[in-house]
Amino acid sequence: MADPSTYRPKPGEIPTDPGVYRFRDKDGRVIYVGKAKSLRPRLSSYFQDITALHPRTATMVRTGASVEWTVVGTEVEALQLEYSWIKEFDPRFNVKYRDDKSYPFLAVTMGEEYPRAQVMRGAKRRGTRYFGPFSHAWAIRETLDLLLRPFPVRTCSGGVFKRASMSGRPCLLGYIDKCSAPCVGRVSAEEHRAIAEDFCDFMAGNTTKFVKRLERRMKEASDELEFEQAARLRDDIGALEKALEKNAVVLGDATDADVFALADDELEAAVQVFFVRGGRIRGQRGWVVEKESEDLPELVGHLLQQVYGDPSEGTTDAVPREVLVPVLPADSDSVQEWLTRLRGANVDLRVPQRGDKRALAETVRRNAEQSLARHKVTRAGDLTARSVALQELQEALDLPEAPLRVECFDVSHVQGTNVVASMVVFEDGLARKAEYRRFIVRGATSGGDDGTPPVVDDTAAMHEVLTRRFLRYLDERDRATDVEVGDDGAADERAGGVEEVGGPRASGPIDEETGRPRRFAYPPNLVVVDGGLPQVNAAQRALADLGIDDVAVVGLAKRLEEVWVPGQDYPVILPRTSEGLYLLQRVRDEAHRFAITFHRQRRSKAMTVSALDGIPGLGETRRKALLKAFGSVKRLRTATVEEVEAVPGIGPTLAATVVERLHADEATRVPAVNLTTGEVLD
Incomplete structure (x- = not known):
């Protein structure tokens, strides 16, 4: 780790204006963002006696290699800039608010042509309105089921909606009047959007007008002796009132x-x-x-x-x-x-x-x-436990510093087919899913030409994956350039009157166009491979071939949970109660999960049989173009040669071949099915 005195700003160099500051590590990555009413006393506090700092702050200062700051006009501007930088750079040492559990939301996709109401978790999307969070998903479904009577908004998936549109028959909800069935034209897109907007208005709290409107319509229907219509409206009012009962009034005067x-x-x-x-x-x-x-x-x-x-x-x-x-x-x-x-x-x-x-x-x-x-x-994210785990790994593996960034690699295949690999990243003992990567392995398979299953060399696959990953790292590192400053050492004036100070900065790890970290820009402190000594030696050989000697490599064997180190005949045995072993197991299991999920996706895709398979000259790209143009093989069968030829990339000869093959197969046609799920695809 760096000595803070090596990058401490000179006395008097830091302004006393309000602003935002960033600490960067030796690779140029932002590790901490903060704001201050006055930058000079705040930044000076980080370079006092290191023993007087909070342990996590001391670790941050030692991990850093440079500090820079941006002067702004007001404290409000500092607040806004600090937040935007935290969102952009996701610094590892900033406070992270982790949900104590995953809360579901009731979401209405107003950005779609036909808005859909559904239960949704995870990152929020533009064009979608969210209501909640709710404590349980069943609470959303129960509320939604009640409100579909007065607000019959669409709830089906895109696939169900498309199949209903093609068949001309709505789903069950359309038959029981809990969906307005825009898929079959029962209502127009504009009318369905109006229903969705009313639904959102009700969920936002404007409830009284809908109850009064239904009561008025019920009275009018009763006066006109339309008793069945009045009964339906009465049931709709009951559904609204029941939904309202689930949320008791806690503050008067309609407080928000x-x-x-x-x-x-x-x-x-x-x-x-x-x-x-x-x-x-x-x-x-x-x-x-x-x-x-x-x-x-x-x-x-x-x-x-x-x-x-x-x-x-x-x-x-x-x-x-x-x-x-x-x-x-x-x-x-x-x-x-x-x-x-x-x-x-x-x-x-x-x-x-x-x-x-x-x-x-x-x-x-x-x-x-x-x-x-x-x-x-169940303090899985306990800072103390994670710090102990990193310290144990540093001591057990004789590392020069704690492995703050750990990358784990795993290879997955079935009898040599659809060989893939995964890379997962843990920083400070926590998964960093935005930096996970997947690889399709092609150079580690031999045989299979004579009908026998192909053979995969797992060590060759591991060597290939590590080579590709670190070639990208070397490429990104070599692209690093310095930001030029003026002759007097001052930084250029930026747009909006914002001044950036702090000296030259390496921009290699940061994409200059997007301002975000490059995909493989940062080296890990520790590489973990799923396997024993052969896989570890293959990974070490890949790094040695690239001239990388500052990244430690270990392997975790599943059978006895032994930790293998390159070049050693005996593994490192960590106690079963060790926090370090627990961290390695979590990293390994996450890499295995990520790899096998990707492998299953590719295997399922490869096992899908289609009527377009086997047509000479019709590759994957042209098949996709045909399906995109016609929507399904069923519609393609009714097309003429001229209509097929109109698709980009399809010539007259190929168009005639496609039409001839599909017509010839019509009498004995076998529907396209997914061999994994048995679903009929056309």
């Missing part, structure tokens, strides 16, 4: 507020938030965060950035009129001004003192305490 609470110990803090819309609790969400030297006001400030910083994280009205917090953030005026800008109207950021809002805040706090207690029981 988000209520936050914290429960913490020496290592971590649990966060809970209740989303109140129209006086009713519309959702709940929880996080667990590792505490560093930050106090609760700073944690609250970062939490509000996390929740409201990204417009794609929720609906357009994600910022409510009131934000109730347990303590005000350190720069509450700046945060309140930032929230007001996001909402476009005034936002009241405060600590509730009395009344119903104080009572609700206490309820949220009790939820946070229970969440922290549950997390302590």
